[in-house]
Amino acid sequence: MDLLLEARTIRAVVSQLSNQEIAMKTLVKLSAAVIGVALSMPLLAQTVDVKDAWARSTVQGQKASGAFMKLTAKEGTKLVGGSSPVAGVVEVHEMKMEGNVMKMRAVEGGLDLPAGKAVELKPGGYHVMLMDLKAALMKDTTIPLTLVFRDAKGTESKMEVKVPVSTVAPGGSMTMDHSQHKM
Numbered sequence: 615m616d617l618l619l620e621a622r623t624i625r626a627v628v629s630q631l632s633n634q635e636i637a638m639k640t641l642v643k644l645s646a647a648v649i650g651v652a653l654s655m656p657l658l659a660q661t662v663d664v665k666d667a668w669a670r671s672t673v674q675g676q677k678a679s680g681a682f683m684k685l686t687a688k689e690g691t692k693l694v695g696g697s698s699p700v701a702g703v704v705e706v707h708e709m710k711m712e713g714n715v716m717k718m719r720a721v722e723g724g725l726d727l728p729a730g731k732a733v734e735l736k737p738g739g740y741h742v743m744l745m746d747l748k749a750a751l752m753k754d755t756t757i758p759l760t761l762v763f764r765d766a767k768g769t770e771s772k773m774e775v776k777v778p779v780s781t782v783a784p785g786g787s788m789t790m791d792h793s794q795h796k797m
């Protein structure tokens with residue numbers, strides 16, 4: 615978990631710089647470096663398999679978006695939160711019909727990931743909510759996203775994933791447009 619501590623330290627240092635634009639650019643570069651190191655370390659324990667991750671692109675001024683993926687835990691755990699240098703707040707959300715109104719809210723206590731069972735986060739259902747976006751999420755870029763898991767014993771672990779930004783789900787199926795969703 616040294617890499618995550620390093621990322622946190624970098625973030626703390628960068629946040630102290632006065633010029634926000636320079637800070638953001640530096641942060642993006644440093645984050646890329648940290649991910650590069652993480653990917654080159656295959657021995658790092660991966661207890662949750664992340665597949666088909668993507669985040670929805672945003673337009674300038676849009677403050678929120680969603681990230682989607684398929685998660686399969688080796689041992690039962692919960693997705694309890696996350697963080698990303700591109701967003702001020704990252705939460706695990708679910709969307710549900712209440713009467714005939716689609717409502718979104720934080721998943722209390724975290725999203726259950728039963729052992730060996732794929733759990734899909736997708737538009738209109740569970741999603742990782744990216745709020746207080748620092749810049750528009752541009753199509754065909756990738757964003758770093760740190761997922762936070764908590765196992766049955768209450769031990770937290772983190773995993774950093776690179777999430778491609780796209781306008782639609784990979785495969786291009788018809789999906790609900792998250793950008794229309796009012797906070």
Ligand SMILES: [Cu+2]
Nearest residue numbers: 707718741743
């Ligand atoms: Cu949401």
